[in-house]
Amino acid sequence: MDFTLPFKRWGRFLADLFFPPLCLGCQAMLESPTALPLVCPNCLNSLTPLPEDFPQIHILNRLHPCYLDDLWIAFEFSEVIRALLHSIKYQKMPRQGMRVGGYAGHILSTQLQSAGEALVLPVPLHPLRAKEREYNQSALIARGIFENLENEIVENLLVRRRYTSSQTRLNRMRRKLNVKNAFAVGEEIPLADRAVILVDDVVTTGATLNECARVLKERGAKRVTGMALATPVHGE
Numbered sequence: 724m725d726f727t728l729p730f731k732r733w734g735r736f737l738a739d740l741f742f743p744p745l746c747l748g749c750q751a752m753l754e755s756p757t758a759l760p761l762v763c764p765n766c767l768n769s770l771t772p773l774p775e776d777f778p779q780i781h782i783l784n785r786l787h788p789c790y791l792d793d794l795w796i797a798f799e800f801s802e803v804i805r806a807l808l809h810s811i812k813y814q815k816m817p818r819q820g821m822r823v824g825g826y827a828g829h830i831l832s833t834q835l836q837s838a839g840e841a842l843v844l845p846v847p848l849h850p851l852r853a854k855e856r857e858y859n860q861s862a863l864i865a866r867g868i869f870e871n872l873e874n875e876i877v878e879n880l881l882v883r884r885r886y887t888s889s890q891t892r893l894n895r896m897r898r899k900l901n902v903k904n905a906f907a908v909g910e911e912i913p914l915a916d917r918a919v920i921l922v923d924d925v926v927t928t929g930a931t932l933n934e935c936a937r938v939l940k941e942r943g944a945k946r947v948t949g950m951a952l953a954t955p956v957h958g959e
């Protein structure tokens with residue numbers, strides 16, 4: 724019996740009274756304050772699942788050479804997704820990260836049936852950036868996606884060798900150059916003939932996932948599938 728429970732509940736009540744939880748998407752006050760996710764039903768319903776063939780047509784077909792065997796992306800990027808990722812990255816909300824991963828896993832459940840025993844590797848942050856944030860949002864998303872599956876998630880097998888600048892303002896060619904040789908694979912787990920699933924938060928040109936896939940295949944990985952929460956559908 725946890726005797727501190729009534730005090731914890733009371734503390735929670737006071738916290739909700741003075742700092743009512745707001746929807747991370749639109750800042751509306753939430754009706755069921757203790758329920759995760761901290762997103763209102765409107766924002767949750769506004770998330771648009773990405774058509775299944777979009778990643779092949781708009782991302783994989785434009786990578787030359789392409790080292791990814793497949794790419795699964797759950798949602799169209801939107802302001803709600805931006806707000807969710809921002810809260811995961813900067814407001815220290817790791818459980819929110821897993822919950823968002825859970826949404827993606829639900830949308831991609833058909834694709835996940837072919838995940839088999841693939842090793843799951845989150846795209847790493849550079850150690851400096853990881854220190855600022857304390858955790859890697861892609862790792863949290865991966866944990867949410869694979870919560871009900873048996874796949875092994877290994878956080879530090881894939882590492883960033885150098886501090887790459889943000890890809891946000893770079894064009895396709897510069898993105899490719901920016902990530903070239905930025906990743907290395909540890910020796911702890913043999914990759915020969917293994918299937919690997921790489922997990923990232925947002926994919927734009929696919930340059931980062933493709934570069935990770937390249938080094939994994941150099942190390943013998945048989946099949947590399949990319950997986951992400953969202954991709955922008957317009958623009959670039």
Ligand SMILES: [Zn+2]
Binds near residue numbers: 750
């Ligand atoms: Zn909302």
